[in-house]
Amino acid sequence: xxxxxxxxxxEAGIKFGSLYHQFAGTPVSPRSTRSLETAIAESIENQPxxxxxxxxxxxxxxxxxxxxxxxxxELSGHLMEVEMRIAYDSVxxxxxxxxxxxxxxxxxVEVVDGRDPDGDVPADTDATN
Amino acid sequence: xxxxxxxxxxEAGIKFGSLYHQFAGTPVSPRSTRSLETAIAESIENQPxxxxxxxxxxxxxxxxxxxxxxxxxELSGHLMEVEMRIAYDSVxxxxxxxxxxxxxxxxxVEVVDGRDPDGDVPADTDATN
Amino acid sequence: xxxxxxxxxxEAGIKFGSLYHQFAGTPVSPRSTRSLETAIAESIENQPxxxxxxxxxxxxxxxxxxxxxxxxxELSGHLMEVEMRIAYDSVxxxxxxxxxxxxxxxxxVEVVDGRDPDGDVPADTDATN
Amino acid sequence: xxxxxxxxxxEAGIKFGSLYHQFAGTPVSPRSTRSLETAIAESIENQPxxxxxxxxxxxxxxxxxxxxxxxxxELSGHLMEVEMRIAYDSVxxxxxxxxxxxxxxxxxVEVVDGRDPDGDVPADTDATN
Numbered sequence: 001x002x003x004x005x006x007x008x009x010x011e012a013g014i015k016f017g018s019l020y021h022q023f024a025g026t027p028v029s030p031r032s033t034r035s036l037e038t039a040i041a042e043s044i045e046n047q048p049x050x051x052x053x054x055x056x057x058x059x060x061x062x063x064x065x066x067x068x069x070x071x072x073x074e075l076s077g078h079l080m081e082v083e084m085r086i087a088y089d090s091v092x093x094x095x096x097x098x099x100x101x102x103x104x105x106x107x108x109v110e111v112v113d114g115r116d117p118d119g120d121v122p123a124d125t126d127a128t129n
Numbered sequence: 130x131x132x133x134x135x136x137x138x139x140e141a142g143i144k145f146g147s148l149y150h151q152f153a154g155t156p157v158s159p160r161s162t163r164s165l166e167t168a169i170a171e172s173i174e175n176q177p178x179x180x181x182x183x184x185x186x187x188x189x190x191x192x193x194x195x196x197x198x199x200x201x202x203e204l205s206g207h208l209m210e211v212e213m214r215i216a217y218d219s220v221x222x223x224x225x226x227x228x229x230x231x232x233x234x235x236x237x238v239e240v241v242d243g244r245d246p247d248g249d250v251p252a253d254t255d256a257t258n
Numbered sequence: 259x260x261x262x263x264x265x266x267x268x269e270a271g272i273k274f275g276s277l278y279h280q281f282a283g284t285p286v287s288p289r290s291t292r293s294l295e296t297a298i299a300e301s302i303e304n305q306p307x308x309x310x311x312x313x314x315x316x317x318x319x320x321x322x323x324x325x326x327x328x329x330x331x332e333l334s335g336h337l338m339e340v341e342m343r344i345a346y347d348s349v350x351x352x353x354x355x356x357x358x359x360x361x362x363x364x365x366x367v368e369v370v371d372g373r374d375p376d377g378d379v380p381a382d383t384d385a386t387n
Numbered sequence: 388x389x390x391x392x393x394x395x396x397x398e399a400g401i402k403f404g405s406l407y408h409q410f411a412g413t414p415v416s417p418r419s420t421r422s423l424e425t426a427i428a429e430s431i432e433n434q435p436x437x438x439x440x441x442x443x444x445x446x447x448x449x450x451x452x453x454x455x456x457x458x459x460x461e462l463s464g465h466l467m468e469v470e471m472r473i474a475y476d477s478v479x480x481x482x483x484x485x486x487x488x489x490x491x492x493x494x495x496v497e498v499v500d501g502r503d504p505d506g507d508v509p510a511d512t513d514a515t516n
Contacts, residue, residue, distance in 0.1 A: 002396070002495040009393040010482070010495050014399020021409040022131055024332065027147070032171035039168030042161035046201035061354040066358075072175035074282065076332075095397070102325075108389040108397050131267070131366040138264040139353070139366050142271020151279040153412040153461065196489075203411065203463075224268070231454075237260040237268050276414070284409055290429035297426030298417035304459035330433035 003084035005111050011049045012095045015084055016106045019053070020097075021046050021079065028079070029072040033057040036075065044084070051085040051092075077104025090115040134240050137217035140178045142225045144213055145235045148173045148182070149206065149226075157208070158201040164185040165204065174215070180214040180221075206233025219244040263369050266346035269307045270353045273342055274364045277302050277311070278335065278355075284338070287330040291315040294333065302342070309343040309350075335362025348373040392498050395475035398436045399482045402471055403493045405483075406431045406440070407464065413464070416459040420444040423462065431471070438472040438479075464491025477502040 002010070021042050041053040057080045065073040073079075082097040094109040131139070152169050170182040186209045194202040202208075211226040223238040260268070281298050299311040315338045323331040331337075340355040352367040389397070410427050428440040444467045452460040460466075469484040481496040 002498050006389045006392055006396040006498055009389070009396040010400040010493075013397040013402075014404040015400075015492060017401040017404025018156070018408045019404070021283055021407075025279055026151055027172045027175040029175045032168070032175055035164070035168040037172045039161070039164040042164045043156045044197075046156040046158045046161055048199045050417060070177045070361075072177075073336075074334075082512070106401060107396075108394060111389050111393055131369050132263075135263055135267040135369050136366060138260070138267040139271040139364075142268040142273075143275040143364060146272040146275025146277070148275070149279075150276045150412055154408055199490075200298075205461075222374045232457075235268075235272060237265060237311075240260050240264050280413055285405070285430050285433040287433045290433055293422070293426040293429045297419070297422040300422045301414050304414040304416045304419055304457075305504070306457045328433075328435045 004089045004091045004095075008049070008086055008091040008093045009108060009111060010086055012084065012086040012093045012108065013106075015044055015047055015050050015053070015086065016082070016097065018047065019082065020106075021053075023075055024076040024077070027072045028057065028062055028075045029066065030059045030063050032072075033059055033062060037080075048087050049086050051087045054083045056081045073124060075113060078102075080104075133218045133220045134222075134242055137178070137215055137220040137222045137241060138237060140217055141213065141215040141237065142177050142235075144176055144182070144215065145211070145224060145226065147176065148184075148211060148236075152204055153206070155204040155249040156201045157191055157204045159184065159188045159192050159194065161201075162188055162191060166209075174214045175227055178215050178217050180216045185210045209233075214228075259365055262347045263351075263371055263380050266307070266349040266351045267366060267369060269346055270342065270344040270351040270366065271309070273302055273305055273308050273344065274340070274353060274355065275312075276305065277340060278364075281333055282335070284333040285330045286315065286320055286333045287324065288317045288321050290330075291317055291320060295338075303335045307346050309345045312341045314339045316360075336360075391478045392480075392500055393477045394471055395436070395478040395480045396498060397420060398475055399471065399473040399495065400493075402431055402434055402437050402440070402473065403469070403484065404484060405434065406442075407409040407493075408464055411464070413462040414459045415444065415449055415462045416453065417446045417450050419459075420446055420449060421462060424467075436473050436475050438474045441470045443468045465489075 028036055037055040037057050040055045044050060044053045052054060061079045078099055084095045086093040090113055091110045096109050097104055097106045157165055166184040166186050169184045173179055173182045175205045190208045207228055215222040216248060219242055221241045225238050226233055226235045286294055295313040295315050298313045302308055302311045319337045323330045336357055342353045344351040351369050353365045354367050355362055415423055424442040424444050427442045431437060431440045448466045465486055471482045473480040478500045480498050483496050484491055484493045
């Protein structure tokens with residue numbers, strides 16, 4: 001049987017894949033970044049176990065990506081940063097997507113099991129196994 | 130050579146296909162309908178020749194479509210009505226997606242050439258404003 | 259009332275927008291280009307009035323677009339050429355997406371009304387079959 | 388630090404969310420199911436850590452879902468079953484999406500750490516290879 005922590009990480013991954021492949025390709029310009037950020041966050045927050053989503057689309061990167069006369073580009077990983085918090089039973093998972101070495105990377109930031117008697121989980125006594 | 134009116138209708142179709150296939154499948158619930166409407170409209174308005182887009186997601190239909198414990202459904206044609214106005218040179222096209230016989234239908238509502246003195250709509254009483 | 263030719267152009271645009279926004283963002287590498295071409299074509303050919311779709315994904319362009327260790331990229335307009343034939347009543351429309359000035363452009367190539375005795379293409383030498 | 392097993396589960400979730408939200412909404416009919424299955428599997432197998440993907444679209448369910456004259460429907464979770472195997476370092480994760488209580492559910496089936504001598508599955512009878 002998968003553990004609660006493993007289930008929580010699986011759910012966190014689902015949200016990230018969903019977010020990326022639902023919204024990548026959306027036409028975007030500096031004048032539509034705010035509404036798109038809000039819609040993405042509120043949409044994914046509908047999914048089960050998803051506590052919070054924040055999306056920050058980089059207006060300067062969007063503007064720089066617009067390379068032709070039409071005045072817009074398509075949403076892609078290098079134009080946004082995303083943070084999510086997933087809760088599955090007693091486990092909370094934090095995830096983040098940001099640029100790393102020129103490539104948008106989805107990462108597990110932290111996996112915390114709130115039932116653990118050793119508390120908030122100091123880095124040197126990782127309770128997440 | 131395609132006429133300006135034909136080009137305008139082609140552009141109108143592109144916007145409709147884009148809107149539908151970019152956003153269909155987006156997780157949606159009654160608490161996220163307004164942000165999704167705004168993001169869809171502002172996103173598609175970025176595309177060339179697209180003068181205006183209005184999206185109305187039906188909260189009651191969304192609520193009725195939620196048939197399991199998770200509390201959300203996926204955006205689909207039967208949950209929204211869309212109107213668009215496309216302008217290509219002197220031609221203005223109005224389009225609309227709405228339910229017809231239980232199926233969401235994308236329709237050309239009106240094609241008006243502002244330069245055409247013999248057109249259905251005289252230039253000085255342009256019905257497209 | 260929109261003409262048949264205008265309806266045909268609207269339908270042609272819908273197919274193009276659908277194709278692009280359904281499949282843009284799909285993970286692709288040189289070893290998966292053929293299956294993706296086939297699936298895109300067969301999928302869009304399901305849509306009404308769509309007679310034929312051909313999709314050619316450029317393996318060299320895909321390979322050149324892979325700029326990190328993961329070995330794949332995301333499908334985008336600059337990686338493929340698309341041709342479609344739409345038939346609406348007596349009107350046949352040919353469309354094409356290809357790179358132009360560094361940007362993937364969707365174009366109406368030809369609009370032919372088979373019933374039109376004064377058209378560019380006489381019905382008995384219909385170039386659209 | 389997340390464990391390898393947690394990373395593997397996160398990666399497995401990403402693939403599932405990607406697959407679903409990239410391809411849900413694709414026009415599909417019984418005559419295009421095979422090409423779509425192949426393209427989905429080969430596409431997602433491009434993603435990192437993804438060892439294998441099998442997709443089975445249910446032709447009868449697709450046919451039953453076609454409720455209007457156009458002769459196609461849109462791909463959705465209730466029309467397909469998906470199995471994936473993800474490998475992250477020494478950990479192998481098996482996942483599956485299938486209908487459960489009328490709703491398509493993505494599940495972790497098995498998480499096996501090949502290095503773990505005390506694990507559920509002894510390394511020398513590892514069912515996951």
